[in-house]
Ligand code: BDR
């Protein structure tokens with residue numbers, strides 16, 4: 001079976017991605033590590049526990065990680081995911097934070113990968129602070145990984161957070177830089193524009209959310225806020241015009257759980273802009289090879305959307 005360690009800033013699409021992994025056959029989620037991003041790291045921990053609760057998987061350990069980026073100001077995405085990161089639809093029976101492990105997320109990543117050398121894939125659907133700190137503490141970490149699957153960055157300099165910056169990279173550009181340069185192992189990137197081109201129809205969303213299960217009812221409640229934001233926000237208008245919704249983080253997760261999901265990928269050296277009034281946090285694709293990088297990431301270009309729908313349906317079944 002595939003062993004995954006999942007690093008999240010548990011907003012709504014992170015929750016969808018976790019549920020997709022938990023429903024996938026032959027996948028073992030060894031732990032969930034939390035980081036700042038869509039909301040505070042405390043909220044992220046609470047949200048991860050709520051997701052595990054509705055999936056009856058509270059035995060999976062949840063670890064708290066970095067509360068802030070390596071440099072610069074913390075940003076969040078409360079306008080989209082809700083202030084609490086899960087649609088501001090609280091649950092009085094949510095598990096308490098006492099279930100969070102004492103060990104920090106960064107130590108847990110290092111320990112778990114070292115306990116399973118060559119077997120673990122990291123799936124990061126959040127700002128990359130924990131992954132960057134982990135490789136600084138243990139430079140041998142990437143050589144012991146199967147791969148890293150990341151939702152983040154962009155390929156056509158189109159931003160969703162700043163003019164040119166995608167959220168996960170913009171929320172910690174230095175961390176993204178460190179990860180893209182220091183993880184000398186296969187890196188798969190589900191970038192923002194790719195997810196925009198791969199949206200699922202709203203009609204699918206209706207079918208998906210009206211399955212008669214606790215998981216579907218949970219998702220319908222927490223997703224409501226972002227569905228409304230998708231339909232009103234300036235930034236998101238194109239998504240509605242294109243008749244679809246995007247579960248960004250689920251694409252990176254689907255790539256990690258099923259090798260046949262990615263139909264087309266392109267291998268390129270990539271880095272991240274760290275300065276620039278408009279471009280800080282933007283991913284840079286070095287197609288000509290100016291950077292002389294040996295590490296080349298796989299940029300996901302095309303995926304099997306029928307397979308994706310099946311995995312998404314199973315996630316809430
Ligand atoms: C990314 O930003 C977050 O808001 C989402 O959870 C996703 O990880 C999309 O840019």
Ligand code: CA
Pocket residue numbers: 008009010011013014037038125126249
């Ligand atoms: Ca996320």
